[in-house]
Amino acid sequence: MSTSLGIKLDPRADEPLYRQxxxxxxARIQSGTFPPRYRxxxxxxxxxxxxxxxxxVVRVYQDxxxxxxxxxxxxxxxxxxxxxxxxxxxxxxxxxxxxxPWASLTSRGARAEPLSRGERLGGARRPDTISLSAMHPSPxxxxxxxxxxxLEHALRTQRGKALAYAPREGIAxxxxxxxxxxxxxxxxxxxxxxxxxxxxxxxxxxxxxTLVNPDDAVLVNExxxxxxxxxxxVAGARIIGVPSDDEGPDLAAIERSGRAGAKLLYRxxxxxxxxxxxxxxxxxxALVAWSHAAGVPxxxxxxxxxxxxxxxxxxxxxxxxxxxxxxxGTYSKKLIPALRIGYVVxxxxxxxxxxxxxxxxxxxxxxxxxxALAEFLSRxxxxxxxxxxxxxxRRRRDALEEALRRHLPRGVEWKHPEAGVALWIPAPDALDVxxxxxxxxxxxxxxxPSTLYEVGGALRHGLRLTFCAEPVSRLVEGARRLxxxxxxxxxxxxxxEPPRHIEVV
Ligand code: PMP
Numbered sequence: 126m127s128t129s130l131g132i133k134l135d136p137r138a139d140e141p142l143y144r145q146x147x148x149x150x151x152a153r154i155q156s157g158t159f160p161p162r163y164r165x166x167x168x169x170x171x172x173x174x175x176x177x178x179x180x181x182v183v184r185v186y187q188d189x190x191x192x193x194x195x196x197x198x199x200x201x202x203x204x205x206x207x208x209x210x211x212x213x214x215x216x217x218x219x220x221x222x223x224x225x226p227w228a229s230l231t232s233r234g235a236r237a238e239p240l241s242r243g244e245r246l247g248g249a250r251r252p253d254t255i256s257l258s259a260m261h262p263s264p265x266x267x268x269x270x271x272x273x274x275x276l277e278h279a280l281r282t283q284r285g286k287a288l289a290y291a292p293r294e295g296i297a298x299x300x301x302x303x304x305x306x307x308x309x310x311x312x313x314x315x316x317x318x319x320x321x322x323x324x325x326x327x328x329x330x331x332x333x334x335t336l337v338n339p340d341d342a343v344l345v346n347e348x349x350x351x352x353x354x355x356x357x358x359v360a361g362a363r364i365i366g367v368p369s370d371d372e373g374p375d376l377a378a379i380e381r382s383g384r385a386g387a388k389l390l391y392r393x394x395x396x397x398x399x400x401x402x403x404x405x406x407x408x409x410x411a412l413v414a415w416s417h418a419a420g421v422p423x424x425x426x427x428x429x430x431x432x433x434x435x436x437x438x439x440x441x442x443x444x445x446x447x448x449x450x451x452x453x454g455t456y457s458k459k460l461i462p463a464l465r466i467g468y469v470v471x472x473x474x475x476x477x478x479x480x481x482x483x484x485x486x487x488x489x490x491x492x493x494x495x496x497a498l499a500e501f502l503s504r505x506x507x508x509x510x511x512x513x514x515x516x517x518x519r520r521r522r523d524a525l526e527e528a529l530r531r532h533l534p535r536g537v538e539w540k541h542p543e544a545g546v547a548l549w550i551p552a553p554d555a556l557d558v559x560x561x562x563x564x565x566x567x568x569x570x571x572x573x574p575s576t577l578y579e580v581g582g583a584l585r586h587g588l589r590l591t592f593c594a595e596p597v598s599r600l601v602e603g604a605r606r607l608x609x610x611x612x613x614x615x616x617x618x619x620x621x622e623p624p625r626h627i628e629v630v
Contacts, residue, residue: 296496323467
């Protein structure tokens with residue numbers, strides 16, 4: 126006999142049904158099959174399932190509650206308790222019960238070190254925490270009304286097509302509009318070059334899955350986007366950090382690594398996350414020449430495209446210099462992260478493999494959201510939206526910089542960010558950025574320390590602060606809290622130093 130809980134009861138069993146039901150529910154709660162707050166079926170339903178009187182089930186639920194396994198709420202039902210009693214180890218294992226050895230069952234990829242960096246920073250956040258760490262627009266900058274209209278239009282006009290699977294390379298109207306949008310930014314592409322992806326995170330994932338075997342070397346900046354490190358580590362890549370200066374990556378180091386056999390080089394030429402620098406025109410040309418000489422593809426992540434805040438204009442994208450460059454971008458930072466829509470423009474010869482990989486990974490990006498975004502772009506909503514967000518980001522950046530100048534200890538300096546939504550503050554080597562992150566968190570401001578982004582080798586020690594996710598008043602308060610945290614950690618560091626006058630004999 127099978128019940129609505131999936132429990133099989135033996136109707137011929139000679140122990141009373143009450144006991145079986147009680148024990149089976151306890152076993153499922155203790156093994157985690159019924160997690161905390163899981164709602165048990167109403168007594169009436171379960172009684173019908175197991176062909177017994179409702180009073181028997183009521184009694185089981187009452188006894189489970191008395192033993193602390195469940196809580197019942199009047200008018201709502203019976204729920205597994207938040208912290209039910211654990212199984213004591215010496216009990217005979219119950220059929221189907223007991224946890225499997227998950228720690229030894231997880232894949233090497235799931236245990237890759239970068240995946241746990243964020244959690245290892247640890248610490249509980251205060252409810253009023255100001256985020257100088259989130260890299261997405263604050264809700265007031267999201268064009269919800271305009272987008273709702275586009276979504277409704279997509280549903281009304283496309284009907285079933287908007288609710289079906291999309292072609293693996295993305296719907297044709299959106300690919301055409303993205304190609305036009307890229308042309309505006311100086312990237313020559315036709316609709317046939319564009320593959321729509323589920324966020325640009327997936328674009329990088331597809332490229333890595335298509336090109337990288339476990340143990341292949343992948344060159345990245347010595348301090349780079351944490352999401353890329355996670356993804357490369359899951360793929361089993363050997364991640365090699367290349368140092369850079371104000372012009373871009375150190376070419377001699379790249380050449381050395383290239384000679385040792387690298388599979389690809391990943392960079393964000395217009396705005397390196399997290400350090401915000403951009404690659405000079407000369408260095409871009411040198412990189413393209415190196416890529417051809419060494420036979421190593423360049424992967425260009427243009428996540429902050431259109432977020433040039435000072436109107437200094439972007440330099441020529443690598444993809445515009447060379448059709449062999451794999452280029453990708455996203456609508457997450459400049460428009461709506463929840464779209465999860467990005468795009469990749471890859472060399473023609475690589476495109477079929479990337480499309481097949483896309484099909485294998487997710488059977489296509491949401492058609493509904495693609496149609497809605499296509500409508501948003503074709504109505505010309507993007508240009509005024511970009512003007513508004515750029516103005517607001519500029520205002521926020523300037524306010525944050527001014528507040529940092531006021532509140533950070535004298536001598537702390539940073540490069541004014543011309544593009545993107547973050548600024549990088551280098552920290553002195555002696556300053557423990559992990560401790561600074563913890564102290565800042567304790568004082569109610571979230572920041573991202575360099576430990577999240579480092580690859581090894583020559584380290585860029587510092588903090589990344591974003592200015593997109595909070596309004597001006599909270600950014601200013603965030604800078605004040607960070608200033609207090611910075612001073613406290615410096616004080617602690619000084620008092621831990623050995624007194625200077627001790628003579629070593
Ligand atoms: N690249 C970089 C440099 C990023 O910072 C991010 C997100 N923060 C991404 C790619 C991925 O973003 P999405 O998947 O939302 O497009």
